[in-house]
Amino acid sequence: MWFKPWKQNTESTDQVAMDRLPRHIAIIMDGNGRWAQKRALPRSMGHRSGVEALRKVVKACSKLGIEVLTVYAFSTENWKRPKDEVGVLMTLLTEYLRKELQELHQNNVIIRTMGKINDLPLEAQRELAHSIKSTRDNTGLVLNLALNYGGRSEIIDAVRKLSKEVLNGKQRIEEIDEHCFSETLYTQGLPDPDLLIRTSGEMRLSNFLLWQLAYTEIVIVEELWPDFGQKALLEAIKAYQKRDRRFGGIHTS
Numbered sequence: 001m002w003f004k005p006w007k008q009n010t011e012s013t014d015q016v017a018m019d020r021l022p023r024h025i026a027i028i029m030d031g032n033g034r035w036a037q038k039r040a041l042p043r044s045m046g047h048r049s050g051v052e053a054l055r056k057v058v059k060a061c062s063k064l065g066i067e068v069l070t071v072y073a074f075s076t077e078n079w080k081r082p083k084d085e086v087g088v089l090m091t092l093l094t095e096y097l098r099k100e101l102q103e104l105h106q107n108n109v110i111i112r113t114m115g116k117i118n119d120l121p122l123e124a125q126r127e128l129a130h131s132i133k134s135t136r137d138n139t140g141l142v143l144n145l146a147l148n149y150g151g152r153s154e155i156i157d158a159v160r161k162l163s164k165e166v167l168n169g170k171q172r173i174e175e176i177d178e179h180c181f182s183e184t185l186y187t188q189g190l191p192d193p194d195l196l197i198r199t200s201g202e203m204r205l206s207n208f209l210l211w212q213l214a215y216t217e218i219v220i221v222e223e224l225w226p227d228f229g230q231k232a233l234l235e236a237i238k239a240y241q242k243r244d245r246r247f248g249g250i251h252t253s
Helices: 032-038 043-062 076-079 085-108 120-136 151-169 178-182 230-241
Strands: 024-028 068-075 110-114 143-147 194-198 218-219
Touching: 032 043, 032 194, 043 068, 043 085, 068 076, 068 085, 076 085, 076 143, 085 110, 110 120, 120 143, 143 151, 151 178, 178 230, 194 230, 218 230
Parallel strands: 024 068, 024 194, 068 143, 110 143, 194 218
Antiparallel strands: none
């Protein structure tokens, strides 16, 4: 079964404060190509191994009781990659949804997407629509897939939408505030990420959730994404729990 009890070893939750878990974890899944290159394998094998890493992380987050997991699966800039590599990524997306949907649904996972989904291949769009429909009444982990996503594009789309509402008399300019703007973004209805994890040691946001990450705690890990799993996730959560989150203020106690 998908959710077997964890063994009491270094991957145990013993040192994780279960009452201080991040509600929303976002991950920049970086390093598939380098992982394959280090092993003299084609890049497609790195991406395939990356899908297995995602499976492990989704499973772990669901077991922990994390509310939302947002993963950067395909950026607007990724279209610049070789055509055959883009094709592999789209094929892996549809394969993942077909193979995992039943178990995701049985384990109460909700599938959600953000980005310009209408520009994806039709087969990927159909699988996404089916997965979203099949899991929409679930109440567990929200698996939010960022696909054909760019943070700047998301903000521009929000500005355009609010501008149209002002011109149509549906929105007053003076009533536009941070909450209003947030509810116009692709992440509408979701809490902002508490924890951002980026693999492969790179220290940049790569146009990911630029508005939502304003007060997010960032953990950079050296593991390449295919090597990232339950143990690395727990270590990142423990690092997060050691942070003093003041949100611009100070603690008086």
